[in-house]
Amino acid sequence: MASVRSLYAPDEKVAGNALHTNFDVDYVIDYRFATTGKEQAEAQFTKLIEALNNVGLVTEVRAGDNIGLLIFVKIASDRHLKGEVYRSRVQDWLYGVRTNAPEKDMQQALGSEPVTEAERLRLIYLLITKPTNEGGAGITPRSGEWKGVQSIFALHDHKFNKAWIKHLSTRYLLDAKDLSEIKDRFGEKIGFYFTFLQSYFMFLVFPAAFGFSSWVLLGQYSPIYAIVNCLWCVIFIEYWKKQQTDLSVEWGVRGVSKITQKRPNFKHETIIKDPITGEDIRVYSPMKRLSRQLLQIPFALAASLVLGSLIATCFAIEIFISEVYDGPFKSYLVFLPTIILTTVMPTLSAVLTGFATRLTDLENYETNDAYEAAMVLKIFVLNFITSYIPLFLTAFVYVPFAQIIVPHLDILQLTVKPFAENEKQMTSPKAGFQINPDRLKKQVIYFTVTAQIVGFALEVIMPYMKRKVFRKVKEVQADRAAKYGGGPAPAAVDDHPEEAAFLVRVRNEAELDIYDVTTDFREMVVQFGYLSLFSVVWPLTGLSFLINNWIELRGDALKIALETQRPVPWRADSIGPWVDALGFLAWLGSLTSAALVFLFSGDGLGPDGTPSDIKAWGLLLTMFFSEHIYLAVQLAVRKALSQLDSPGLQKERAERFAVRRFLNPCDITPQYNADETRQFLQESMGEEAAEKAVRGGIQAGEKISRSTLEEEARNSTLRGHGTPEERFWNRQQGQAESIAVGLKMIAKAAPTETKKQQ
């Protein structure tokens, strides 16, 4: 608890009780116009507010930091929200995500299945971002005409977060309740991440224990450990596959990945009318996409070449210095390669990631999911190279071929020339030199312990520091501004006292990064890779990961709660492409483990250092068998698990059954009959109106919502400025006022800007 409070301390100092209310705000839009001219900024702002109001959202505008506005958004009327919820649930049912339709009566339906916070926030976010033709406001942060929109984020529920962090930090394990709570708050996607992390953690108990005992009893490179480890990998992955299907059923999101959001940046070549449905389809030739996807191959090769050669060189230098060179400064020079790597690698991989993104954009996917999947693949490739190549080099190049290679390393003399006193120090001893058997183990330990800790520090502690420093700076600036009135007055000055603390907090949250769950997934997958590929070198790997992941889980929670904006609660029905990545690593593990055991078992020395002594056919045969046994076992495990029943599947069956049991031809009423529906609509609202309503009924919804809004406003004023929330939302009545106020603020902030521009 203490720790938690201290974490919150900085906020609390500033915000006081501001942490305890969100003024009913659903989303905050951080609109900036530092780089756009005044007129443009005004025009765009007006457009923005109108767009929001058109889809039945209420807006309040407040000043933001560094030349921006904060637009507070909440859904106009409860009724409108319910409509959205109901529509989405019906859609789920049509896509087969739900087995039975929501009840006829909307009120009743929402009564029986209350709206979770995640559902509410997801739908409102969609309302803001969906393209207009699908009934959304079509606002896409940082892209297209909405460049000005820096971010769209919901406000943290700090009361919950605090309790949550405390809860996590005081318990050893998360139970189902905790996980479904996470899901209800942050959406299924993040829910799945935590569930995965949790069951991965649970599974790690075995390799930790077994690894430890085999480290004590069997030592390294034990074939028994290798076999058990591979088996464990298979079981874990297959089990998880089963569990995630289960979970998706229990959470009612099975097959939700079929409901795809169109990518706003998708560029279509032609619009064709669907022959059957007459629907307009925006098409992009798949062949063209395919041909572009093929670019991934050269990309992957180039990336491996670049990164690989970098790693190889540093590696060679290191060996040269540590094994050959014996002049002065040796103890410092050995760090040379590490320095090179740590400086060059990040930039290099950043560049490559940029490339990957460009490539994925080029592939021009139609849906967000397809885009993400493609991106994940590339990221995985890059990570694979950077994470595992060093170990592959040591294990399969350095150790077997050192004898041959080392003598040629003399070319690297120039790296140490300035320091060496004479030639001798820089030439490899003629006498057959001894390879360093511990090098591989040392490396593995580095990657599985040191690197993990460093990673955690960078991930959680760094941003926390950054944030503190950043805020301090801001305060100082504010003070100076207040004193000497130089530069734009800080936004805070004309805040309404009742909101001041709250707004400070919001401005701070606006500065936070956006949480991206894929990075966390990547981290875990890469970690799993070390376990499956190289843990035979150092059986304690599992133990180290077990400890690390206990902290990791809490760390991630902390990150979400404090260091990033509140994530949009997306849904998902699995951990997506990551499970394939895991499968790939486990499968590759069956090859590497076999090879490592064959090469190094007995003394960790490998085949007496001379490649000629390696029985190549023996090595290959071992790998060959290991791989195919692996595949067979995998098949068997899959089959076995598929036979076992599971709560999820039971639930699904039960629902199906509930349907079939009462099935009788005489009273089947088709749940929708295209023609009937249209007829009904046309009768009730006339031709075009019908078309509109059919398209999602937003234009219809709009009038409702706005009128409701104004009504509500009036009521609250009549009630004489009820709660602080009501007052907050009534400072600006209707969109007209919001716009007016906003424009004033722009006018106030922009000029200093336009001056700069001149």
Added chain:
Amino acid sequence: MASVRSLYAPDEKVAGNALHTNFDVDYVIDYRFATTGKEQAEAQFTKLIEALNNVGLVTEVRAGDNIGLLIFVKIASDRHLKGEVYRSRVQDWLYGVRTNAPEKDMQQALGSEPVTEAERLRLIYLLITKPTNEGGAGITPRSGEWKGVQSIFALHDHKFNKAWIKHLSTRYLLDAKDLSEIKDRFGEKIGFYFTFLQSYFMFLVFPAAFGFSSWVLLGQYSPIYAIVNCLWCVIFIEYWKKQQTDLSVEWGVRGVSKITQKRPNFKHETIIKDPITGEDIRVYSPMKRLSRQLLQIPFALAASLVLGSLIATCFAIEIFISEVYDGPFKSYLVFLPTIILTTVMPTLSAVLTGFATRLTDLENYETNDAYEAAMVLKIFVLNFITSYIPLFLTAFVYVPFAQIIVPHLDILQLTVKPFAENEKQMTSPKAGFQINPDRLKKQVIYFTVTAQIVGFALEVIMPYMKRKVFRKVKEVQADRAAKYGGGPAPAAVDDHPEEAAFLVRVRNEAELDIYDVTTDFREMVVQFGYLSLFSVVWPLTGLSFLINNWIELRGDALKIALETQRPVPWRADSIGPWVDALGFLAWLGSLTSAALVFLFSGDGLGPDGTPSDIKAWGLLLTMFFSEHIYLAVQLAVRKALSQLDSPGLQKERAERFAVRRFLNPCDITPQYNADETRQFLQESMGEEAAEKAVRGGIQAGEKISRSTLEEEARNSTLRGHGTPEERFWNRQQGQAESIAVGLKMIAKAAPTETKKQQ
């Protein structure tokens, strides 16, 4: 045409115009009581007739051959059939096989989607065989209490068959129309078989052409051919996977495999109440089943051991005689092993198949599909051993190790001792002997040409002969019986003249075998195996198969039309487990082809016959790369194909769209709401009745149907014995008469029987 007529000739001679009407018969039940006592026979017969009538079927009884009755069945009323059709379609929709529900009004629904013959026959067959608690008559041929029921078969539509055979035999290719016609007649399962055969045939054009040219230009063991061949395999399989999903959508059977029929022979351990639904579930512990499934492994091993050793011995003997022995009768003795194989192998594999069946029974599957899949797997294993092991032995044992093995073959001397004049003839030459390089090629040619032709002969021509002979014998017997009155008088004597010819024909069809599509699938899959595994030895393989399959397709059609009972038109949404078998063979092909090329390329002689010269690591490396390149390519092809759109998927999208387009929350009426429905039913027909109706409404349906039947009967009599069909169905009015007539016949036939029994 001529050929077709001649094929029909025997029937036509006997039956005349009997081929042109089926007297509206839906199914014929061949009931035999040769081995049961009189009383029992009578009791069971009565039960049978009643059971049939209870589910709304009309029955007519006629005498059958060798102490049996023919029970003609047709559905009582059109209305009843429609009910069944509608119910099944609604079920399809609930299972997501149809995307949109059948129309509210039944008449309209059936109007818009007329009932195909396959659908009609399938539903009536289900009505006869479904367990009673699912609203069927629960009649299970040749098992349980219905041992007496020899077979349940529909009558061939000879008019159609004749036209069909003619059509096929006069065209080079089947187009989509032909295939969907097959599907409408014989059901989707057989439809899929013919479609698969067709597209396999089409695909074979390439390996035929390429194989021929590479046979001319590159010779055998060409790496280029091997690569192209593997690539072809991948593309073919992946393409077919896509095509079959497509087809299943176009045929409206996608996901139909989810609708499973319970196996009547399924033995449950316990009945538990489903916690959620309160439904009785008959459970069999999956762990127990799993443990029994594990028996497959020893089974597979034992089978390979037995068959393998048999093959190996014969193989060794052959080599010994052909390569070592040079005494008298050599030219005859070389056939010794072939004789042993052809005599022992069939019996052996029959025994093993029996074992497999027993094993599968033991595994005690709940549904027919699961049972079939498990059986297919075992059958595939057996076939794999018998079909490919000889070639594996030659390629990977004989050729490389002949030098080592052959000298030890002297132990086989005893096989030829009786013939040899002296020891010398039976001892292998001390001088290193030369292996016979053409052996492998000869074998491949045998399996891919000779064996195929033999197979075809056994499959199509043999049964035809058998049938002719069988009929002749019967006629002779009949004549003798007529002359000397010995033995039971043939059933024919008291046939009504109007039906006589028809009944003769039905009795003949009753004697035919039951068509099993899996055997045909097996044949094709094994054939594909030769192509993927060994065609690199003899590139003309493809060509040979191309020719063979053109005939094969027609042959199978002929078999269905003439040599087997009309198959029950089952549905299916794919070719089921066979596609996995294909995948496995293609994958294995990537290994064998690589190995063969490595071992034999250059001279077809292999590595100079001495294994020591084989670069084992080279061989392994080749295989290793070949396999992994194969897997990578497979992944790529799959990905590529998945991007391409297809008519089937378009159709599905269109249907979904038709639903979503008219979606509007305000007028979603849930298509079924358990409670509402129940309420409705209870109000309308009271508690139990509701329960009944809910269970499928058969008991309700029964009354309707029987009354309708009698009414129809009356009408037709009033109309003065209208058509021959009407007269046929009015010989026995209502079930009472059928039973009476039947009992009389039993009484007439049985005594001679009961005497025998004493």
